[in-house]
Amino acid sequence: MRDETITGETVPVPESGYNFAYLDEGAKRMIRRAILKAVAVPGYQVPFASREMPMPYGWGTGGIQVTASILKPEDTLKVIDQGSDDTTNAVSIRRFFAKTAGVATTEKTEEANIIQTRHRIPEKPLSEDQIIVLQVPIPEPLRWLEPREVETRRMHALSDYGVMHVKLYEDISRHGRITTNYDYPVMVNGRHIMAPSPTPKFDNPKMGNMPALQLFGAGREKRIYAIPPHTEVKSLDFEDHPFSIQAWDEPCALCGAEEVFMDEVILDDQGGSMFVCSDSDFCQRRRDAGHKGPAVEGDDT
Amino acid sequence: MESALQSRAIQEASALCRPFEDPVGDASRMFRAFLTAMSHPGRVVAAFGPGDYPEPLGTTGFGAALTLLDADTPVYLSPQIGTARTLANLRFHCGCPIVDEPAAASFAFMTMAEAETVLPKLSVGTPDYPDRSATALILGGGFTNNDTVRLTGPGIYKYKTLGMNAPQGFWTHLQCNADRYPLGFDTVFIAEGEIVGLPRSTRIDPTITAEEC
Incomplete structure (x- = not known):
């Protein structure tokens, strides 16, 4: 590997032999079309032909494919893992794109126009010029309640979301409060219930009416979904047990x-x-x- | 001596336009223009295409085709768009199947004048898979500052106005389309050097008569 030092930080030179941002152009076009559909139907999970990536599922293969497909040479990328720029997952994904796309990388939230994240939204509010890409393990919020894909798909089609409210109610009857602390289900654009990926529920309020575009990629489960800017996102709750953050x-x-x-x-x-x-x-x-x-x-x- | 096949090949080759100068980089930039347009409905977004292009598509329309189309996307071309030169270029550069029925297309190119006949036939997806729907690419029609319609919905802060030289009754089709949400087709208006996205999630001002929905 060839490294050169710019302003004290080690920045890899793009590796030859890879297409820009690793994926081939056909795969990118397919993912790009899925992303456009996802933006058109906020909160709906668009199936896509997820590719094998040079890292195991669970390391952000969905987020990486989304980032690879939206990246253009002029972009500046920031990658965080649980809010941190310097943990293994963040460092390896940042270096992956520095190597295969040669894009600039940064740790400063406001300098990045694409931020890939595993389970946190930065504390500093994002702007309209930024896109945040979230890595998602289980994109289907109803999966733990209904294991059959055919059924959950039908439930989304019919807005048949009673079972989710029953689940939250059972939490209250057993524990006196809704005990979901991360991946807390949200209603997007008043139509689709969506899993906000395992972000702490602390970040849920940031998702609503955010000026930046939010894209979600699940590699193993082969789903892409999105929240466009300025879109209503409501954490599910009850009048007498309103949603609250940590x-x-x-x-x-x-x-x-x-x-x-x-x-x-x-x-x-x-x-x-x-x-x-x-x-x-x-x-x-x-x-x-x-x-x-x-x-x-x-x-x- | 030239055979008929050879002369046809030469004819088609002379009809071919040069694609993007930087195929990978330009496709990524053009896609980002589309992504911005779809995530900010009604916003006029700068877009581009190769300098050489089949006439009916225009440079930006050709750029859109190079960015979005391939063998996986059946494409419908309206009579005014589907010239021999357009066909030769889309077949060569994109390798996309060309379909005769708008209903079978995942992308449909049309002019503003033809939209009224094509839009109602486009696929709107199924309740289980609303993503299996078409994207309408409407060519021509510069964007004006006249407030023709008022848009609200995801991607729009409060509201947005969009002016366009649209034929009468045009907006009714898009209103009906929005009423079917989450089913529906998505629309991108393509003018020279700029595009405007109008996903199905955008609600169009109801003060305009919405009959026959």
């Missing part, structure tokens, strides 16, 4: 941010832990701007 008692230990999604980091084997922002770019930028959380307060080095 909240934390303490701010981010590193940057002091509140009202963001946080990860618990185990510090020792004595039960010690701290909460930090899941969005690594957001957290780093706050720290660069001088914000300090409880774990670093008074530490002026």
Whole structure:
């Protein structure tokens, strides 16, 4: 592999022998047509002929195929995994596209016009000029309630969604609240119930009326779906049990941010832990701007 | 001495236009124009095509064909679009099957004047598979600032107005189409250097008479 260093960061030169962004043009055209259909029917899962990718299912083969098909040479790509730019999945997908497409990559949310993500939406609001691609393991929100594809397809056709409300109601009758904390089902454009991929329900409100286009790709399950910009997305709930998002008692230990999604980091084997922002770019930028959380307060080095 | 077959081959070759200068990059840029158009219905989006093109398609229409069509997409060409030169170019560059019935097409090229006869025949998908529907590519008709229709729906912040030289009764077809949601065909208007998307999810202002829905 040939690397060259630009501004301190190692950026791979595009590898020869691959078509732009890895996929062949025929596969891209097929996926592109599926994406256009997905945008035309928000929340409806469009079947597509998912290709084998050079990584196992579960690593984002659906998202990668969507990204490969929408990418143009002038794009700047950001890839995050659970909000973080520097975990294995994010790094390998970012390098994959740097190698096969030679596109610019970034960790800064506002510099990217395409953001591929595994299960988080950045804290910084996205703009109309951006597209966010979400990796999806199970695209069918009704799958755990009805295993037969023929039946779930019919349920979507007829808007026969009673079973989903029964499921949420059973949660309440058993536990006193809706216990779904991620992949929380949403109603898109008042018509289709959709799985928002396993994002924490904290991110559900960001999906509604977002200025950016949201594309969802499920490689193993061979489905693509979309939420166009400025589209109504409603998390399912009941009048007496309204939808609510997670909240934390303490701010981010590193940057002091509140009202963001946080990860618990185990510090020792004595039960010690701290909460930090899941969005690594957001957290780093706050720290660069001088914000300090409880774990670093008074530490002026 | 030339055989009939050879002279036909020479004739067709002379009818062929040069495709995109950068086939991979330009197809990706043109697709993004389509993606922007479909995700922002009613917005006039800059698009392009090769400098050399079969006349009825125009440069942008030819660019759209090169970007979207291949052997998997049966294409319908309306009488005004389906000239020998268009056929030769689509067959050679896209390899797409050309169908005689609009109902069998996944993409249908037509002029604005022909839309009224073609649109009602297009496939609208099935309740189980609303994606198995056609996309109408309507050529010609520059976009004006006159507020002809008012659009609302996914992709549109509050509302959007779209002006176009459309024949009378044209919008009724698209209103009927939107009423069938999630069934329906999707529409892209193609003018020189610009396109406008109108997916089935877009609702068109009801103040325009919607009879015969």
